[in-house]
Every structure is written in C-alpha cells, then in structure tokens.
Amino acid sequence: MTPKPKHSTTGTTAESADISSSVDSTAAHLMVAHLTVADLKSSKSRKNRQKAVHAGLALAAMVSVAVSGFIVWSLISEAWTFIVEVEWSQIFNIGWFPRRGIYDVSTLLTATLITTAIAMLIATPLGLGAAIYLSEYARSSTRAFIKPILEILAGIPSVVLGFFALYWVAPEVIGRISDNSTGSLAAAGVGVGILTIPLIASISEDAMTAVPSSLREASTGLGSRKTATTLRIVLPAAISGIVASLIVAVSRAIGETMVVFLAGGAGDTALFTSSPTDSGLTMTAAMASLASGTDNVVGEGLTVQSLYFVGLLLFVFTLLLNLVANRFVSRIQEKY
C-alpha cells in the first residue's frame, strides 16, 4: 500500500507507510465517535446566499410572467372596450380610416393575407431548396461557405430590408409589372419573403440533417439515385420539421412590421383592396403608422382601442400558429 499524500509524514517511505496505515484506522474510528450535528451543519451565510440566489432567479422568471400577463390583460381590456363601443356598421366599410371612425378591419386582414401569401410563395421554394441543397447535395466546403451567408441574411435588420423593398423591389420589380412603383403590398411581401428564407432554410435543414444517414445508405444500397433518396426517404422523414419551419415562417410573416410599414406604400389609412400591386396597410403596419409621427394616436374616441383590437387579433393568430408549430416540433422528437 502506498501512503496517501495528506497522511505522509517525514521519514523514509517504508516507515511512513506503516505509520499512516495505523493512523488511518484509528483516526477514522475517532472521527466517527466525535462527530456531532454541528459538524455537518452548513454555515448561516452560505445558507442565506443560497436563498438569495434562489429568490433572485425566481424573481427573474416571475417578472417575465408578470409582464406577459400585464400585456395580455391590457390588450384584452382595451380591445374589449372597442368591441363593446364600436359601431359595427363601421367595421365592414370602405377601408381603414381610424381617425374618422371607420375601422374596416377586413382591409387590414386582407392586406396581411396578401403580404403573407406572397412572402411564403417566395420563401418556401427558396428556403426549402436551400435546405435540401445544404443538407443533401452541397459538399462540406460549399456548405461551410453558404451557411454563414444564410445566417447573415437572417441577421439583417428588418428596417434595412424595408428600405430595400421600397427603393429597389418596388420600382425595379413591381414597377415593371404594374404601374405602381412607389410601394405596394407585393413589394412588402417580397421583402418579408426575403426575411423568412433563412428561417425556413435553417429549421428545415436541421430537420433533414437529423434524418439518420443509415436511411440514406439503405436507399442508396438499393440502387436509388440521390433525387429519389431525397424525395422519398429524407423529405418524408423530416416532414414534421419542414412543416414546423413553414408555420414559424408564416407566423413571422404575419407579425413582421417594419418591412410592410415601409414598403406597403400607404400612410396610416387605406382603402380596401385585394390587388397585390396596390398600396395597402397590413395589421402591423396600421398599428405602427398610427402610433408613429408627431401627433401620435389621436382622432375619434376609439382610435387607440382599435389598435388594441387589431393587436389582439394578431396575438391570437400568432399564438395559434405557434401552438400548432410546437406540436409539430414535438412530433419530430418522438421519431428518432
């Protein structure tokens, strides 16, 4: 037996080995006999520190819960005032003129629907295509080059994309296929689409990369070409993640504000339109434009409340979409 360092005393190794082994046993025996509860008690200051840490962390969690709760409560209460007091004949009118007491929410809903649809039409093929390319086709060196660029695209502030949509997409793209080159729902939709490409690409790519490579090997071993393996094995196995990425993207497109506000081409009012090349106000843009500027939110009595009502609708939509998305994401986890 070799002596443990903490027991080793001065002297030759052989001696210390003998001594320490005898000391070991007696010391252990004595220790047990002399132990009291006080020896195992933690110090008061340490206990207090533990409590403080616990309380601090709990407070942090509670604050976010309280803030969310407060927001939802204020949203609902103000929206409720609007629902009770508004003249419902003004809800389905010619457009959105809140300062004149005309609250045609369907104008905003239609505009949101149009921009979201255009955004998804652009982002779905491009995002999914990029995801399939990165996960199945690209060499690792190409992938190492493209992935960071996608992440940069995801990091572009939406106000920058809004300007891009207004000053480039509107005149150069939409202006060529229509006579409106100064901002339109279509231009805004293209901007939002660009914004959501990296979202779809990265979530779908994660889902496809998570498909075990043994399945690709099995398919290849059966004489399957890459396209068949991708379409028949990888995509079906990753379908829940892909659907989740699309839902997250829709939810982002509905809630996106800055791009549609800048590139939508409307001020703070809009006539009802279902033409994408017209200028228009989405739900988010309507809220932002009314609350911005020097005069802030003024006008008829219910203007402020109308914003809360629109906000509540937005909240309900995105909440529902997120719930659905979460269910799909949890289905991925069951699979592998």
Add this chain to the structure above:
Amino acid sequence: MNPEARNSNNLVFCAQDLNVYYGEFHALRDVCLDILPNEITAFIGPSGCGKTTLLRCFNRMNDLIPIARVTGSIEYMGVNLYDPGVDAVEVRRRIGMVFQKPNPFPKSIYDNVAYGPRITGMAKRKPALDEIVEISLRKAALFDEVKDRLKNSAMGLSGGQQQRLCIARAIAVNPDVLLMDEPCSALDPIATTRIEELMNELKDDYTIVIVTHNMQQAARISNKTAFFSVDVNLETDTRTGTLIEFGDTEEIFSTPKDSRTENYVTGRFG
C-alpha cells in the same frame, strides 16, 4: 493466389491489386480475391483491417465518402466496376447490401419491401408489387410473422425481424449478390441463428459475401473465408489492412498456412 491460374469465367467478383485510400490514409493494400457464385464468402479479422472497406467496394458504396479513392480493379461478371463508364446506381441494383444495424425506413413493412421495385420501375401495378413483396418476405422467412400487419410501421418490429425485413428489401430488387456487413452484430443469439439459417437458404439463389466479427459464425456458414489483418508500420505510424489468407473455410480454421491466421482463429492474437 496466382492471377494467371484463375479461371475468370466462373467468377462473380475478381478483385485485383485493389488498394483503398481515405485521403492520405491507406486503408487496404493489394487485395486479390475471387468470389464464386452461390457460395458464402466470409471476411474475418480484427477491427480496422479493412474488411468492411473491401465489402463496400463491391457495390461502390465507398463512393459516398468523398475522400475515398480506389485503385486496381474489381471485375464483376467480367466488367470492371471502377471503369469510368460504369454507373454506381446500376451496380447497386445488382449487388444488394444489408447493413450492420437494421435500418428499415420509417414506413410500413409493405412500403419498405416495395421501395426498391418502385424506384427501379420493376413493378408499377399493385398486383405485381404485392407479389414481389410477398415473395421477398417469404424468402426472408418473415412473411408468416407479418402478413397481417403489412401496413404497420416497420419500426414496430423486433431487431431480428427488422434485419430480416432489410434482407427482404434487398432481395426485392432481384440482385445477384448480397453483401452483408456484420448483419447479426446487433442481434441476440436466437435472431442470429434465424439469419444464419436464412443465409444458408439464400445461397441457392444468391452469392453472399459477409463480414463478421464472430469466427464461429464464419466457420458455421461460409464456404470460403478471407482473413484480414492490420499491418502496423512503426516508422510512419500507419496502419494498413491486408489480406493474409484466403481459402476454403475448413482449411482456414483447421490447417491455416499463415501463423497469423492460426493465432487469430484459435483466439491467440498476435
């Protein structure tokens, strides 16, 4: 192994001076090996000796690894598989593979077996497909166990059933050869016995090449055995797989010519 003495007319595979590299790493050196039809050929040897690498050369699965490079030739029924004009996909349709871990697709039992015939366009109509699925499952000795739940997910089968499903899936495209990469290593002894019985039945129709870590398995089922070992070069600190001895299984296990083979098959690693 004198190349001139070979009669290549009756060979399924004829590997000549085959070398495999992964980037700078020389994985397998100078392999010459013949594989005869309707026989089971077993590859044995310690880990890292290149036996799986060689197996994956036979249906060009190594193509999936971008840094893999093959020199020399493997003739498959008279055609060099590594000829530039050869399409690896066509090769794999004739030379099926069963993997170490059962890897059924997360689809139904039926769709697993029907996958190959569907993508190769062998059978488009449902009655023809039904027939292929049933025959393949029967050949894999699985049909009676699953005939009432063909539409259920293959993921619900036991490990041994999954592996037999993978064999059924491989034979559904009507290959000439089955390559099996340690097909029983993830299975319990009972499932292993079933797969071994199955291989014995299948060799009437197919040529089988199997990689195994289990020497008893090689001794039990194979007609020919190839023993591979690792050459360690201490100067360059490189390890290269080499074929040490290849012959009738009985000879390899009873009267091996090389002392390294003897040490390995008798359990003395040296």
